[in-house]
Amino acid sequence: MADSPSKTLEHQAPTQASNTESDSKPVDEEKPQEAEGNPQNASKEEEEAEDDEEEPGECGFCLFMKGGGCKESFTAWEQCIEESEKNKEDIVEKCFEVTSALKKCMEAHPDYYQPILQAEKAAEAEAVKELEKEKAAESSKDQNAAASEQHSDSSGEKDA
Template identity: 75%
Template structure:
């Protein structure tokens, strides 16, 4: 057996280096743009920096943003009690307002006491109350106009007849 000629091997390797990989020969060139970490399957920087979560937080991971916000302030216990009450009422097909009046009141008081944190929710609640109030006032006005119109029509009918 003869040993391979180093010059031949080197020139052979060199020609392979200059050859395009099979995928590039077909017209596919590698993209030079940065890949999206989600697409590439690699974790992003934020995930790498997150501290390990405690079991209680993992439990809440599937919860809505509102629930997480409510539990993030000083009224976590009140909110959890309200949540349980609402779930029980729904499960037993009971009236939520009647059944949960006390825990709702407790939650509302707690939120008022921690208004610095719960201000966005309290503001949204006040705006919704104002909207309902305006709609009710508008409905009352329409009802009065309807009554006046009916009275006018009756008076006109009576005057004719």
């Protein structure tokens, strides 16, 4: 029985060394495992993690946006959105200026924000397509209604 723990460690060591996923993990992901046994270490680790990130549960998009040259513009935009939602105000109207400033900043840093700018352009193009489809469908309905009306008028004239 005394040999089994050492065999387990020998068996596990190569697996861990060859596991590139664990080697490439950021140090922050490994810290909670070290802190599990000691509550004092856990609170220190949590404080350090909070220092690295603005908010503990912050989304990946927010972290990405703050990672580039537009951190201040994005933070101002984020605060405006939160205030608008909290006060039940019109977000578009209230945050128009900070949104414009953020977009200009992103366009000034295309090397970093290019994926977001491309996604925004694609979404805008898709919205235009949908709007055109709706207009075409509405126009088609109007033409069909007019044709139907004209057909009923002409059939009424034949009866008379």
